[in-house]
Amino acid sequence: MQKKPHRQIRSYVCRSGRKKKTQLSAWETLWPLYGLTAPAKTCLDLEGIFGRSNDKIVEIGFGDGQSLVEMALAAPERDYIGIEVYRAGIASLLSAIQKKICPIFEWLPGML
Numbered sequence: 440m441q442k443k444p445h446r447q448i449r450s451y452v453c454r455s456g457r458k459k460k461t462q463l464s465a466w467e468t469l470w471p472l473y474g475l476t477a478p479a480k481t482c483l484d485l486e487g488i489f490g491r492s493n494d495k496i497v498e499i500g501f502g503d504g505q506s507l508v509e510m511a512l513a514a515p516e517r518d519y520i521g522i523e524v525y526r527a528g529i530a531s532l533l534s535a536i537q538k539k540i541c542p543i544f545e546w547l548p549g550m551l
């Protein structure tokens with residue numbers, strides 16, 4: 440049987456899309472709090488970033504972040520990192536973090 444040649448890895452660009460007014464506001468206020476920028480070929484100090492050494496879950500391509508939020512709410516003892524190229528999706532996740540995830544931690548001093 441003839442072997443198929445490997446598909447070449449393509450590079451991706453940020454898909455900016457159109458952000459709604461609420462998404463723009465979420466982006467501006469929440470990205471500085473929850474966003475991570477990783478320069479190419481560097482390692483992130485995840486224990487330093489999260490302030491604890493719990494299990495880490497990475498979702499590559501989280502879309503609008505709905506599944507990531509559900510996972511985080513179901514198992515808050517783990518730390519989550521989402522990677523996405525679609526900026527409107529990132530803004531949507533940032534809003535969900537503030538609305539759904541932050542309120543459950545408010546009573547735990549020092550968690551956020």
Ligand SMILES: C[S@@+](CC[C@H](N)C(=O)[O-])C[C@H]1O[C@@H](n2cnc3c(N)ncnc32)[C@H](O)[C@@H]1O
Pocket residue numbers: 451454498499500501502503505506522523524525528
């Ligand atoms: C099929 S969706 C997955 C949605 C989500 N994981 C879920 O289960 O609901 C694929 C996502 O991957 C993102 N994506 C594609 N290439 C990517 C890349 N190189 N890095 C990060 N995200 C990427 C797309 O923008 C899209 O939102």
